Amino acid sequence: MAVAVFKSPMGREYHGNDRKPTGTRRVFVQTESGCVLGMELDRNDNVHMVKRRLQVALNVPIEESSLTFGDMVLKNDLSAIRNDSPLLLTRNLMHRSSSTPCLSPSGRETQQRDRSGPVEILGRTSIFTRTKELVNEVVEALNSGVDPIRVHGGLGGAYYFRNCSGECVAIVKPTDEEPFAPNNPKGFVGKTLGQPGLKRSVRVGETGFREVAAYLLDYDHFANVPPTALVKITHSVFNVNDDGMSGNNRKKxxxxxxxxxxxxxxxxxxxxDHGTSSFSVSNVHRIGILDVRILNTDRHAGNLLVRKVNDGGKLGQQVELIPIDHGLCLPESLEDPYFEWIHWPQASIPFSEDELDYIESLDPYQDSEMLRNELPMIREACLRVLTLCTIFLKQAAGFGLCLAEIGEMMTREFRRGEEAPSELEVLCMEARRAAAETNRETFVLSPKTGLQEDGFQFEIDYGDLESSINPTLPFQFGIGRNPLSKLEEEDENEEDVVRPASGKIPSVSNLSTSLKKSLSVGDSPAGHRSASEQVPASASFVKVADMTDEEWSQFLEKFRGLLQHALIARKLGGAGPRQRQRLGTSCRF
Structure with a gap:
């Protein structure tokens, strides 16, 4: 049984377990500057030995460093690490430098040291059958001299890999070439892997496993997410900044x-590039259901591919939608989502019986356990967001809300230049406060008991809710919301706030309508924009990572009751979908 020392509910140190590791395992260790080395672990290997191998092979400093596996900080024993797991070597805060160059070994040396092929799937290949076929096609093409092609659009590094016929069969996005990552080829650099990225609650280098999570959660290809896997891949086409080489040596x-x-x-x-009238209601609903479950913070029109399925006729041209780019889903705290479909007519049409049956069949606890097994590096806070949003979706859809209404309750509003919490976030803040009151044994559930803070009042009654609701409450969901103060950020994270070069953070009203415009390379004289020059981080109203398991259970219990109350209030108040001010934060990777 594992023995863990918890420093916080979401951060833990792993010292070892009572079982002896059996056989050899292969792991892929990545430094925070992007270097990757595959290595075989014997049953007696420990963290210190892994660090020493990295130092010898990659010439990276290991003093004051930690070997991490998702939320887990490995102290010495490695028996909990499964085969083909990705590990991250990070330097402690006082010794961290974002300018440390990535010193990767040459191709032949790398293959001799880690004995892995040019493309290796991380995780169980049995669940990535289609991806394994694509990998075989890509490897055959690479051996035949068919090189990949760089993707010039977007903010991060991406590459088309081809088959022997020269056809593009896969798109590869290295984690160390994401926006702000050390090897970003578009000039958006300034952070090391593991630090807050474009979205404060999505760390640099962690969008890759989120892409895989979206695919794994798309049961029976309900939303049509393309097959996706996490891989270790080797090629000369990839970008490395400050590698100390140039010219022909760099190309080889x-x-x-x-x-x-x-x-x-x-x-x-x-x-x-296409009007929404030809999109089927089913297509839009299925993608929207997935976006709500995973709290997709970046569902813009550019990551909805459109493919023609017939030549038209009396009914006109029929098309299907394919959702891609899920790297900004499953944040570690509640974020403001961006749902392109929220004002499409299809989103205001009620769910079909098949869609309601699918939603009803979703089990957030089974989903979380599945992701823990298939993506053991995923952080527990991400799974809590998945659980919360799935519970919200199931309860709201069961109550009769359409997709547009559900998306509206999750979306923040901007009033007089200030960002106000969404209705979902307000419910979560009230649930946390109610759970805290219960723990202090001063909170009494009765029709006469209310919560009062800064003029904010919310009546709670888990009895006959419908008869006790007063439509003229001073607080009504979505109407005249009283903006609550933001949660205080921890002091240790203050240095990670993304600020413009002037040192002043502009108000939300001064932000452009998309990060793509805000992060234009052309705006910088040198063509490079460091993380310290970027747009400010969005507000964090609700965190889920700082709750213990017991507090999390109490929170969910309170949340369910408050949500039921809010849905009844919405029904009696006749609330429906309405236009919101859209100051989106979408971007293209």
Whole structure:
């Protein structure tokens, strides 16, 4: 049985367990600057030996460093690490430098040291059958001299890998080439892997496993997410900043990367180039259901591919939608989502019986356990967000809300230049406060008991809710919301706040309508924008990582009751979908 020392509910130190490791395992260790090395672990290997191998092979400093596996900080024993797991070597805060160069070994040396092929799937290959076929096609093409092609659009590094016929079959996105990552090829650098990224609650280098999570959660291809896996991949096409090489030597050098590997879908255009009238209601609903479950913070028209399925006729041209780019889903705290479909007419049509049956069949606890097994590096806070949003979706859909109404309750509003919490976030804040009151044994559940703070009042009654609701409550969901103060950020995270070069954070009203415009490379004289020059981080109203398991259970219990109350209030108040001010924060990777 594992023995863990908890420093906080979401951060833990792993010292070992009572079982002896059996056989050998292969792991892929990545430094915070992007270097990757695959190595075989014997049953007697420990953390210190892994660090020493990295130092010898990659010439990276290991003093004052930690070996981490998701939330877990490994102290010495490695028996809990499964085969083909990705580990991250990070330097402690006082010794961290974002300018440390990535010193990757050459291609032949790398293959001799880690004995892995040019493309290796991380995790159980039995669940990635289609991806394994694509990997075989790519490897055959690479051996035949068919090189990948760089993708010039977007904010991060991406590459099309081809088959022997020269056809694109996969798109690969290295984790160390994401926006702000040390090897970003578009000039958006300034942070090391594991620090807050474009979204404060999505860390740099962790969008790859989120892409895989979205695919794994898309049961029976309900939303049509393309097959996706996490891989270790080696090629000279990849970008490495400050590698100390140039010219022909640079072109011949191979670099190993941890990356997301997704099937390339042949399509005709994306949703930004096509009117929404030809999109089927079912397509929009299915993608929306997935977006709500995973709290997708970046569902813009550019990551909805459109493919023609017939030649038209009396009913006109029929098309299907394929959702891609899920790297900004499952944040570690509640974020403001961006749902492109929220004002599409299809989103205001009630769910079909089949869709309601699918929603009813969802089990957030089984989903979380599945992701723990398949993506053991995923952080517990991400799974809590998945659980919370799935509970919200099931309860709201069961109450009769349409997709647009559900998305509206999750979306923040901007009033007089200030960002106000969404209705979902307000419910979560009240649930946390109610759970805290219960723990202090001063909270009494009765029709006469209310919660009062700064003029904010919310009546709670788990009895006959419908008869006790007063439509003229001073607080009504979505109407005249009283903006609550933001949660205080921890002092240790203050240095991670992304600020513009002037040192002043502009108000939300001064932000552009998309991060893509805000992060234009052309805005910088040198063509490079460091993380310290970027737009400010969004507000964090609700955190889930700082609750113990017991507090989390109490929170969910209170949340369910408050949500039921809010849904009844919405029904009696006749609330429906309405236009919101859209100051989106979408971007393209």
């Amino acid at each position: 050098k191979c670099f190993s990367k941890i990356a997301s590997f997704q099937q390339f879908i042949v399509h005709d255009f994306d949703a930004s």
